[in-house]
Amino acid sequence: MINALRGMKDTLSPQSEVYQYIIETCTRIAQNYGFSLIETPILEETALFKRSVGESSDIVGKENVPITDKGGNDVCLRPEGTAGVVRAFIQQKFDKAGGTRRFFYHGPMFRYERPQKGRLRQFHQFGVESFGESDVREDATIILMLKAIFDALGIAYTLEINSLGCPACMPKYRTTLVDFLATREGLCEDCERRKLTNPIRVLDCKNEHCKTLLADAPLIVDHLCFTCKEDFGTLKTILDEFGVAYTINPKLVRGLDYYSKTAFEFVSADIGAQSAIAGGGRYDRLVEFLDGKPTPGIGFAMGIERLMDLVKMPQTSRNGYYIGALCNEALSVVFELVDTKRRESKVLTTYEAKSLKNHLKIADKNEAKFCVCIGEDELANNTIG
């Protein structure tokens, strides 16, 4: 027997209905906010992700699914959605055209990781990307949109926000932090490694000993430049005014290198260790990293599988017909009636004459609203029962 690959799942009813419901809900709301669908290829040049996601994350170096195509190109299955959308944005020359562009997307992403609860090798994201708007109100709008989506889906969450600073303040802070870390002896192995790859992530270490060593570490929120500080303040004010509860998590680091300024994460307490249900932030430098004309951008991605256990589905009611034959002579009449009725409704049937009891059982189990049975009497009278 051949099974699906590790970390890859088949999705079928009733889970597939939940999946569809999430996509439909997200799509409807994103369209209300002025976003339109973009479809980008699942396969991209590996270089695209190396340059955008960066080296500090594992998702390209360790977790990508590398492929060499017949032309000898180094390509891979996309590990995330933003890079492809930005590539398309630049390829369409929207960076040169100017103005704002807003896109949403959904589809499969691939990371070669060890699977666990809420983490798959093929998983699905719904995400949005907004280009050309540097105002922090866009950041707030995106967070409000996510709130609207989670409220519509009936999902409980907490929101964490942070500011990662900009080229004016982040490098300075980073130096301050690295200097601080150099004075601390006895950090865990992981932290020693993170000191080199992504020092800010050291702050988020779960190791108790590290936590005590880092209790008085310098935090980015205290080292923001004037503009970043002001924008972060505006964001907080808007969220307060619109009744969005949040906590400031100065240790929140978005995993990918391209983020700057606003970073946020929606977290669920009900789905295990992999608790981030949506994450995003601003990436004002990414378009120029990928050879485009400098264009501000902001977006988020949500993990659909992580939402599927949390969604409250609307109640469904019985619908459609079940039509069955009580005797072999009625089978052809039933077949014809089923075909006619299917032009307007959902119709289920069986190609086998059964007792009334059996038909009613099947109709009931399939949640049909009406059950029609045709037997000798109905054939004689030209009626239905």
Add this chain to the structure above:
RNA sequence: GUGAGUGUAGCUCAGUCGGUUAGAGCAUCAGGUUGUGGUUCUGAGGGUCGUGGGUUCGAUCCCCAUCACUCACCCCA
């Protein structure tokens, strides 16, 4: 990549201190009911006890390996 746990019917799980034909509930199918279901009763089908090797008179049970799944670390949605 690292660590721990679990693999028995389609599903959820019992069980065997190593001993004849491995059980239950749910699900499926048939019947009790000659054309009114969902309740109930009766019966039936369905298992290489994950796979391979070892110990033993005898292994589903003990040992080793392997594979798969699960959870956690790392990382991240």
